[in-house]
Amino acid sequence: MTEAVSRPTLEAVAARAGVSRATVSRVVNGGDGVREPLAERVRQAVEELGYVPNQAARSLVTKRHDAVAVVIAEPEARVFADPFFALQLRGISKELTAHDNQLVLLLTEGRADHARVARYLAGGHVDGALVFSLHLDDPLPGLIRNAGVPTVFGGRPDWSDGTPGPLYVDSDNRGGAREAVRHLVDLGRTRIAHITGALDQTSAVDRLDGYRDVMGEADPRLVVESDFTPGGGERAMRELLDRCPDVDAVFAANDLTALGALRVLRERGRRVPEDVAVIGFDDVLPVAEEADPPLTTVRQDIEEMGRLMARLLLRGLAGRARGAAPADAAVSSVVLPTTLIRRASA
Amino acid sequence: MTEAVSRPTLEAVAARAGVSRATVSRVVNGGDGVREPLAERVRQAVEELGYVPNQAARSLVTKRHDAVAVVIAEPEARVFADPFFALQLRGISKELTAHDNQLVLLLTEGRADHARVARYLAGGHVDGALVFSLHLDDPLPGLIRNAGVPTVFGGRPDWSDGTPGPLYVDSDNRGGAREAVRHLVDLGRTRIAHITGALDQTSAVDRLDGYRDVMGEADPRLVVESDFTPGGGERAMRELLDRCPDVDAVFAANDLTALGALRVLRERGRRVPEDVAVIGFDDVLPVAEEADPPLTTVRQDIEEMGRLMARLLLRGLAGRARGAAPADAAVSSVVLPTTLIRRASA
DNA sequence: CTGAAAGCGCTAACAG
DNA sequence: CTGTTAGCGCTTTCAG
Numbered sequence: 001m002t003e004a005v006s007r008p009t010l011e012a013v014a015a016r017a018g019v020s021r022a023t024v025s026r027v028v029n030g031g032d033g034v035r036e037p038l039a040e041r042v043r044q045a046v047e048e049l050g051y052v053p054n055q056a057a058r059s060l061v062t063k064r065h066d067a068v069a070v071v072i073a074e075p076e077a078r079v080f081a082d083p084f085f086a087l088q089l090r091g092i093s094k095e096l097t098a099h100d101n102q103l104v105l106l107l108t109e110g111r112a113d114h115a116r117v118a119r120y121l122a123g124g125h126v127d128g129a130l131v132f133s134l135h136l137d138d139p140l141p142g143l144i145r146n147a148g149v150p151t152v153f154g155g156r157p158d159w160s161d162g163t164p165g166p167l168y169v170d171s172d173n174r175g176g177a178r179e180a181v182r183h184l185v186d187l188g189r190t191r192i193a194h195i196t197g198a199l200d201q202t203s204a205v206d207r208l209d210g211y212r213d214v215m216g217e218a219d220p221r222l223v224v225e226s227d228f229t230p231g232g233g234e235r236a237m238r239e240l241l242d243r244c245p246d247v248d249a250v251f252a253a254n255d256l257t258a259l260g261a262l263r264v265l266r267e268r269g270r271r272v273p274e275d276v277a278v279i280g281f282d283d284v285l286p287v288a289e290e291a292d293p294p295l296t297t298v299r300q301d302i303e304e305m306g307r308l309m310a311r312l313l314l315r316g317l318a319g320r321a322r323g324a325a326p327a328d329a330a331v332s333s334v335v336l337p338t339t340l341i342r343r344a345s346a
Numbered sequence: 347m348t349e350a351v352s353r354p355t356l357e358a359v360a361a362r363a364g365v366s367r368a369t370v371s372r373v374v375n376g377g378d379g380v381r382e383p384l385a386e387r388v389r390q391a392v393e394e395l396g397y398v399p400n401q402a403a404r405s406l407v408t409k410r411h412d413a414v415a416v417v418i419a420e421p422e423a424r425v426f427a428d429p430f431f432a433l434q435l436r437g438i439s440k441e442l443t444a445h446d447n448q449l450v451l452l453l454t455e456g457r458a459d460h461a462r463v464a465r466y467l468a469g470g471h472v473d474g475a476l477v478f479s480l481h482l483d484d485p486l487p488g489l490i491r492n493a494g495v496p497t498v499f500g501g502r503p504d505w506s507d508g509t510p511g512p513l514y515v516d517s518d519n520r521g522g523a524r525e526a527v528r529h530l531v532d533l534g535r536t537r538i539a540h541i542t543g544a545l546d547q548t549s550a551v552d553r554l555d556g557y558r559d560v561m562g563e564a565d566p567r568l569v570v571e572s573d574f575t576p577g578g579g580e581r582a583m584r585e586l587l588d589r590c591p592d593v594d595a596v597f598a599a600n601d602l603t604a605l606g607a608l609r610v611l612r613e614r615g616r617r618v619p620e621d622v623a624v625i626g627f628d629d630v631l632p633v634a635e636e637a638d639p640p641l642t643t644v645r646q647d648i649e650e651m652g653r654l655m656a657r658l659l660l661r662g663l664a665g666r667a668r669g670a671a672p673a674d675a676a677v678s679s680v681v682l683p684t685t686l687i688r689r690a691s692a
Numbered sequence: 693c694t695g696a697a698a699g700c701g702c703t704a705a706c707a708g
Numbered sequence: 709c710t711g712t713t714a715g716c717g718c719t720t721t722c723a724g
Contacts, residue, residue, distance in 0.1 A: 007470055009717055020695045025719060035693065052469035056411070057717035059402035060700045070451075074436075085432050090420075093453040097462070102471075103451045105416075107439040116443070123398040124353055125448075230632050259636050266638075286576050290605050292612075292638060355701055366711045371703060379709060403701035406716045 008049040017045035028053060067102040068313060069126040069149075071117055073133065073140050074107065083284060084302055088154065091306025092130060099314050101127075114140055122147040128313045133157045136200045141166070150320065152313045154305065156202045156333075167316070168333045169308045171300035173203050173281075176338030177210025180251050180279045180298050183340055185214065187277055189249035193222040195236040195261060197253035204228070207253050207281060222247065226257055233260025241268060248276055249346065255280035255288045258295055262345070266292075277346035293344035300338050308334050354395040363391035374399060413448040414659060415472040415495075417463055419479065419486050420453065429630060430648055434500065437652025438476060445660050447473075460486055468493040474659045479503045482546045487512070496666065498659045500651065502548045502679075513662070515654045515680045517646035519549050519627075522684030523556025526597050526625045526644050529686055531560065535595035535623055539568040541582040541607060543599035550574070553599050553627060568593065572603055579606025587614060594622055595692065601626035601634045604641055608691070612638075623692035639690035646684050654680050 010028075014021045019038060026034050027042040028051075034042070045051070059065050070092060072085065089103075096103050104126055106117050121129055121144060128150040133141045136158040144151055145166075153168035184192045194211040197204030208223070215222075221243045226232040233252060237260060240247055252258035258280035262272060270276050272293055280288060283299035316331045356374075360367045365384060372380050373388040374397075380388070391397075405411050416438060418431065435449075442449050450472055452463050467475055467490060474496040479487045482504040490497055491512075499514035530538045540557040543550030554569070561568075567589045572578040579598060583606060586593055598604035604626035608618060616622050618639055626634060629645035662677045 007468075010719095011717080021718080022695060022697095022720080023693090026694090029719085033693065038694080050468070052465060054406070054717050055469065055471050056402045056405035057700090058719075060400070060406055060702090060717080061719045063700080065402070067450075083429065083432075086429075089451070090453060093451065094455070097453075097459070102466075103453075104413075105435070105439065105449045105451045107436060107443075107449075109440070113443070119398065120448075122396075123401070125401050230636055256632060259632065263636070263638075286602060286605065286633070287636075290576055290609070290633075292609075356703095357701080367702080368704085368712080369710060372710090375703085381709065384710085400701050403716090404703075406701080406718090407703045409716080 007054070008051050009054070010051075013042065013045045013049055013051050016049060017042045063124075065102075065125065065127050066100055067104055067126045068096055068310070069104045069106050069121060069129040071106045071108070071121075071129055071131045071140070071144070073135075073138060074109075084282075087302040088132075088306040091303035091308075092310045093306075094303075095307045095310035095314070101310075101314065108140070111139075114143055118143040118147050121149045127317050128152075130154065130309045130313060134201055136202070150313060150316055152309045152316070154309055156206075158202055165333065167312055167331060169305050169312065170333075170335050171203075171305065172335050172338050173206035174210040174213065176281065176298040176300065176340075177207040177251065178213050179338070179340050180281070181211050181214045183296075183342075184249040184251065184277055184279065184346060187249070187273075187346065189277055191219075191222065191244060191247045192249040192251065193224070193240050193244065193247045195224055195226045195233060195240070195250060195252045195257050197226065197228040197257070199225060201228075204253055211251055219244070226253065228254050228257060230256045230260035230263075233257035234264050235260075237261040237264035241270075250276060250278050252278065252280050255282045255284045255291075255295060255297055258297070258345075259287060259291055262291060262293075262295075273344065273346050279346045283341050288341075288343070291345070296343045296346040297341050298338045299341045301336055305336060308336070353400070354397045355400070356397075359388065359391045359395055359397050362395060363388045409470075411448075411471060411473050412446055413450055413472045414442055414656070415450045415452050415467060415475040417452045417454070417467075417475055417477045417486070417490070419481075419484060420455075430628070433648040434478070434652040437649035437654075438656045439652075440649075441653045441656035441660070447656075447660065454486070457485075460489055464489040464493050467495045473663055474498070476500065476655045476659060480547055482548070496659060496662055498655045498662070500655055502552075504548055511679065513658055513677060513679055515651050515658065515682070517549075517651065518681050518684050519552035520556040520559065522627065522644040522646065522686075523553040523597065524559050525684070525686050526627070527557050527560045529642075529688075530595040530597065530623055530625065530692060533595070533619075533623055533692065537565075537568065537590060537593045538595040538597065539570070539586050539590065539593045541570055541572045541579060541586070541596060541598045541603050543572065543574045543603070545571060547574075550599055557597055565590070572599065574600050574603060576602050576606035576609075579603035580610050581606075583607040583610035587616075596622060596624050598624065598626050601628045601630045601637075601641060601643055604643070604691075605633060605637055608637060608639075608641075619690065619692050625692045629687050634687075634689070637691070642689045642692040643687050644684045645687045647682055651682060654682070 010021045010024050014024045024042050027039050031039050130152050132154040141157050156168050156170045196208050224236045224239050226236040280295045280297035283297045288295040288297050312331050356367045356370050360370045370388050373385050377385050478500040487503050502514050502516045542554050570582045570585050572582040604624055618624050626641045626643035629643045634641040634643050658677050
């Protein structure tokens with residue numbers, strides 16, 4: 001625990017440079033309107049004194065914080081079971097950093113924390129929020145909307161009431177699912193099953209829709225509901241094999257689910273991909289790559305999603321600062337494309 | 347992007363309650379020294395107006411921020427390849443939240459970001475920092491020390507110069523490694539190899555030391571250097587099998603490495619654990635659990651590490667606030683115990 | 693183009 | 709116990 005030293009103030013810099021505080025302030029904030037001989041003197045003084053502006057003082061007058069909250073609601077162990085979260089944060093962090101914004105992380109462990117988060121957001125500590133809304137029935141998005149903070153969601157939120165659509169960034173879950181299933185069809189498979197994700201998340205619903213887009217109503221016994229976990233994948237696969245022993249392909253809602261399915265398939269002596277082809281979703285490493293056999297899967301660019309969320313928010317904030325209409329035409333939700341990654345399992 | 351509304355100030359609350367700003371301030375900050383009839387009136391006014399203190403204004407005068415920076419240097423893909431990071435953050439977040447502190451996340455992508463982080467820390471935006479120092483030659487810890495911010499490290503930093511030891515929280519890497527290797531010995535194995543982690547990280551060095559503690563100098567060919575990745579594990583395992591075909595056990599520096607080793611073993615037709623027993627380190631899920639066979643491994647309590655780091659820092663800050671000596675006796679580094687988790691691979 | 697002056701919202705002596 | 713009074717360090721009109 002080192003000793004804290006008091007930092008030099010604007011005043012000190014001004015004194016050293018022989019100018020007024022106002023001039024130093026101008027130079028520090030971009031330096032327009034200060035002529036060259038002076039500006040340079042000021043920069044020098046700043047350098048020599050190691051001056052760093054006091055953000056609190058600045059915020060007090062500007063009412064801006066150059067800080068964005070990232071809210072992650074994660075009752076789900078899932079959020080921590082794959083590196084989603086980390087990649088997303090990395091993308092967000094890069095974009096925020098590039099625009100000199102700080103990232104304030106708000107993790108919630110259930111309802112008890114919701115009030116705290118809402119209060120914090122409403123308290124005007126940050127300029128905006130990036131929110132990951134995992135569940136359809138999650139009250140958090142509503143609370144946040146009430147807090148009146150500019151917000152961008154990660155993953156399409158289920159905003160069932162008639163309010164104007166919130167801003168969000170999502171992967172093309174439906175399109176990706178279609179591509180996966182089509183690939184299985186192209187492989188000549190005819191009994192193609194789907195193990196769904198937790199259907200209280202839009203991503204799971206969208207992937208199921210994508211499956212149905214190409215399979216039509218097919219045999220309903222080929223669809224079994226699960227929960228995005230390896231254990232869930234195992235249970236679902238067992239059920240599937242019991243119900244439809246003739247299944248020859250499985251599109252799993254994510255890689256972890258596929259992992260569980262692979263295990264059951266192996267245990268029941270079905271060869272992959274010869275007897276049953278398997279496709280996952282996410283391309284989470286090292287899971288997909290190290291699976292046996294390595295998993296064919298639908299990749300989404302997680303980091304890019306994070307980056308875009310931040311970009312959208314920042315752009316919106318800038319627009320609003322310039323007095324643009326709240327629903328600025330320059331910002332709108334984004335759906336990112338997915339890519340089918342072919343490995344050995346299908 | 348909803349509209350921002352200007353929040354009520356202390357002044358407004360004071361007016362409504364018919365008292366002075368000072369009184370409101372007292373009530374809001376714990377309420378000592380305000381008699382009951384008044385205090386209640388103030389609380390009421392706060393409630394009715396939905397008053398939330400302006401943190402910037404408060405910081406400006408108190409010079410405290412109730413915010414802690416978490417610095418994660420991650421040139422390593424590794425940091426994102428396993429959920430370490432997420433669990434650690436969760437532990438930190440829980441502890442910080444319990445003490446009404448905010449978590450400011452600083453991710454770095456290499457040298458270029460170091461200056462930025464140092465500047466931010468030196469700028470006095472946060473009360474302290476939690477730093478994950480991954481590499482022995484990392485200049486970041488030094489920079490941070492210069493910034494003069496109270497800091498706790500995650501993982502024992504390699505502070506080779508003679509400075510008084512920094513505060514840190516770490517797992518008992520050496521003890522855990524010893525336990526793993528002893529287990530292999532107890533299994534009757536005699537040709538026990540070690541695939542190391544990246545030896546520029548103290549955790550890798552400590553695990554190697556633990557291995558040596560029980561194996562003595564053994565056959566040096568049984569130790570092969572690697573890098574904590576599955577690919578590295580594969581290469582190392584191949585080399586090992588070529589050098590010492592009689593190897594009958596492998597202690598891998600982490601689970602990902604073990605995964606690579608398992609793959610090569612399978613490919614070369616060695617049965618696990620019959621021919622070669624394998625132990626990993628970390629117990630990262632789902633990797634360890636879903637491996638084939640499920641991995642026996644040394645578990646460390648990652649989340650607890652995070653929690654402890656935060657606790658140590660906060661305690662130190664509180665101590666210093668009360669005017670305690672910088673190196674308060676109440677805070678000192680902590681090394682957490684590990685547990686051997688037995689599954690099928692050894 | 694530059695300086696002087698007026699606060700931003702809050703806490704912390706200091707009186708009363 | 710409560711109110712008055714100074715600022716914390718910075719930006720921002722407004723004059724010059």
